[in-house]
Amino acid sequence: MSLRYALLALLTAQPMTGYDISKGFSGSVAHVWHAPDSQIYPELNRMERDGLLTSEQVPWGKRSTKKEYHVTEAGLTAFRAWMDEPLDIRRQRDPAYLKAAYLDWAQPEAAREQLRKQREYWRDHLALLEGTRAMLLDRSHPTLVARLSHLPEEQGELAARYRIHAYNGLIAHAKTELAWIDDGLALVDELDGQ
């Protein structure tokens, strides 16, 4: 059900089409909640059906239109209600930790290869997160800009500070992960060496 609220969160910044969302997703909320377009389009329809969104046909090119989704009052209410609801905490379920715990079953070279791949992924991801945080810090992040434009100064400041806080967490997480992966590589070398 969180996808619904991730979409509401995004659409409170500005009206968007499904395509905008599924692309823009890679730029901001996606760092916090990723979803493929095959989930996004049906969910947008359901949300419209449930009255959380309205859609408007806006012209696209000469002959076409596209569907732009707007959050309704009911949508805002639902989002606020969800934000005030207690959070259901999810239990750990990460294949990377499962594999790490049983690395003695892998070929050392395969283990190293996997750890290197993970390190690469987290390095790239960290760079992306730090780039996004930089844009939030100097208030140049596009979604944030859109949001600030229709919010009073003080409200906008709140939004910016919390977005930055979330990215601080994501960045800390990525760094912890990277340090742990490096430890893993060192451990494989140590245990394979002798």
Next chain:
Amino acid sequence: MSLRYALLALLTAQPMTGYDISKGFSGSVAHVWHAPDSQIYPELNRMERDGLLTSEQVPWGKRSTKKEYHVTEAGLTAFRAWMDEPLDIRRQRDPAYLKAAYLDWAQPEAAREQLRKQREYWRDHLALLEGTRAMLLDRSHPTLVARLSHLPEEQGELAARYRIHAYNGLIAHAKTELAWIDDGLALVDELDGQ
């Protein structure tokens, strides 16, 4: 598909019943891969059907029996193959981060309450993880003991070291999470104060 390999991982230590697994799950692998019994039983059946496990009826009480699952050669091969396979990296999808990013939409008191709940959860979880790591470090962890009993010295040492490494990662993760939650609490106080 990872559940299957989590089960294989556990059963390589010693034969177990479905019930043992679903209980023992809370003690060890569960920290890395949690699953309810409604997933475990059908999966065990499927794994037996696929030849990765065999089951043996062992007496339980005077008149009953229970089903004890053993890993087959094919099961070991499948597990090793999975360990050597490249890891598919999962994208972030954590409602806690989603909420944190939009905390300006919540009532400050509701926000504090949620953060306190999360802090409590992670504190408890951290204590559990540290307890388990301590048992791994002094080689008293029951599943590890069972495994060491049928493994040569050097092999057992490998297994212990990698288990400990996994827990180091989980503990580092929990600590990072806790520090971030404390930052969040401080931020709510700061932004609500004025």
Next chain:
DNA sequence: GCGTAACAACTATCTCCATAGGGAGTTGAC
């Protein structure tokens, strides 16, 4: 004018996972 990349909006299918039960045997305390 033509090809290609991007834009737009889906649908279909399959696995995974969570929640919520059911039902029967065993152990141990009182």
Next chain:
DNA sequence: GTCAACTCCCTATGGAGATAGTTGTTACGC
């Protein structure tokens, strides 16, 4: 000797999510 708590093994249902398609339009460089 009976009641509760625990052990054991499931099933049913529904929602979430991943993967892999389809169909058409528009913008733009050449």
